[in-house]
Amino acid sequence: MNRLSQALSKTFIFPDNPRMADEHLSQVMPAADTRIRTLVLSGRHLLNQKGNHSPTAVKTARTKQDAMERKTGGGGGGGKEGGKVVLIDPSLVFRPEEAIKKSGWNFRNFETDLTNQWMDTVKQTYLNMHTHQCVEYVQKKHKEWGQFNKFKSTIMEALVKLNDLVDESDPDVQVPNIIHAFQTAERLREAHPEKEWLHLTGLIHDLGKVMAFYGEPQWSTVGDTFVVGCAFPSSIVYRDSTFHNNPDLKNPKFNTKHGMYEPNCGLRNVFISWGHDEYMYQVLKHNKCTLPEEAMYIIRFHSFYPWHTGKDYMHLCDNRDLEMLPWIREFNKFDLYTKKEKVPDIESLMPYYQSLIDKYCPGVLSW
Numbered sequence: 228m229n230r231l232s233q234a235l236s237k238t239f240i241f242p243d244n245p246r247m248a249d250e251h252l253s254q255v256m257p258a259a260d261t262r263i264r265t266l267v268l269s270g271r272h273l274l275n276q277k278g279n280h281s282p283t284a285v286k287t288a289r290t291k292q293d294a295m296e297r298k299t300g301g302g303g304g305g306g307k308e309g310g311k312v313v314l315i316d317p318s319l320v321f322r323p324e325e326a327i328k329k330s331g332w333n334f335r336n337f338e339t340d341l342t343n344q345w346m347d348t349v350k351q352t353y354l355n356m357h358t359h360q361c362v363e364y365v366q367k368k369h370k371e372w373g374q375f376n377k378f379k380s381t382i383m384e385a386l387v388k389l390n391d392l393v394d395e396s397d398p399d400v401q402v403p404n405i406i407h408a409f410q411t412a413e414r415l416r417e418a419h420p421e422k423e424w425l426h427l428t429g430l431i432h433d434l435g436k437v438m439a440f441y442g443e444p445q446w447s448t449v450g451d452t453f454v455v456g457c458a459f460p461s462s463i464v465y466r467d468s469t470f471h472n473n474p475d476l477k478n479p480k481f482n483t484k485h486g487m488y489e490p491n492c493g494l495r496n497v498f499i500s501w502g503h504d505e506y507m508y509q510v511l512k513h514n515k516c517t518l519p520e521e522a523m524y525i526i527r528f529h530s531f532y533p534w535h536t537g538k539d540y541m542h543l544c545d546n547r548d549l550e551m552l553p554w555i556r557e558f559n560k561f562d563l564y565t566k567k568e569k570v571p572d573i574e575s576l577m578p579y580y581q582s583l584i585d586k587y588c589p590g591v592l593s594w
């Protein structure tokens with residue numbers, strides 16, 4: 228792990244007092260230049276605002292989340308360790324699709340070891356998700372997060388926040404999300420050097436996971452997504468064993484092929500289970516970011532596996548969706564990673580990505 232990552236991992240134990248925080252930064256990262264110092268220290272100030280994820284706020288959020296998860300029958304596997312919010316993104320742990328298995332992408336085979344604790348965690352997350360994500364719930368989340376009144380920050384500051392979100396998909400490595408962001412971006416840059424918008428898309432595609440710092444449960448932040456308001460197709464992971472308590476099953480209107488939607492109405496007109504994809508899309512739209520439509524599609528639908536990989540829901544798509552689908556499939560190859568990947572030198576990459584942020588989504592955003 229490089230020096231910046233090391234320093235960032237200690238951001239949250241910085242004192243509130245600016246002078247003491249500055250001294251502390253000098254100790255943990257003596258060689259930091261002005262740009263890095265500003266970034267780290269501004270991240271610290273952001274954390275100390277009301278409603279943010281200072282260590283106390285994280286604790287409160289986690290306590291609320293734990294209480295909610297206890298109430299709704301299961302935790303989804305998250306936990307807090309030393310001020311970190313631990314998320315396990317099931318999309319990155321368990322992929323049952325034959326197409327992905329044959330592709331050679333490197334996944335641990337959880338299916339063959341059902342006693343594996345991670346498999347239990349994955350299934351529990353999906354059980355909670357498939358129990359509680361219904362039309363009413365998703366519409367409620369659109370209203371709640373659609374006010375964009377949770378916090379204000381630049382894209383880079385939000386990335387720093389993600390450093391305290393450990394995607395603990397693999398018990399052998401704990402990769403902070405900021406590392407995953409830079410790895411994805413750099414892999415895309417290598418394969419598509421001329422498409423700078425795609426590099427930035429890689430960097431920010433998971434930024435919506437910051438919802439986890441504000442009490443949003445795992446099953447409402449990460450994992451594969453699906454459409455609510457129409458029949459649940461068989462391509463959804465654990466379709467047969469996790470939906471039995473979903474309230475929408477009791478409403479005949481929601482249980483036909485098209486449900487509450489018109490044929491080929493376009494995915495922009497359907498409600499998809501709430502998670503980091505939709506939230507980040509809405510944040511970018513609300514803040515008038517100028518990324519191209521392809522980028523917005525990738526961010527909005529990269530976890531929508533029953534569609535982009537399972538090939539379901541085509542009857543709800545319009546021509547634009549089908550034109551954009553190859554981009555999402557291309558992107559996903561770079562999002563699914565192997566744990567052997569080397570950690571990028573974030574510090575040296577920072578200026579390039581900051582220039583892309585300045586071009587496409589500059590300044591302070593409302594989240």
Ligand SMILES: [Fe+2]
Pocket residue numbers: 432433503529530
């Ligand atoms: Fe994601």
Ligand SMILES: [Fe+2]
Pocket residue numbers: 407411432433562
């Ligand atoms: Fe990702």
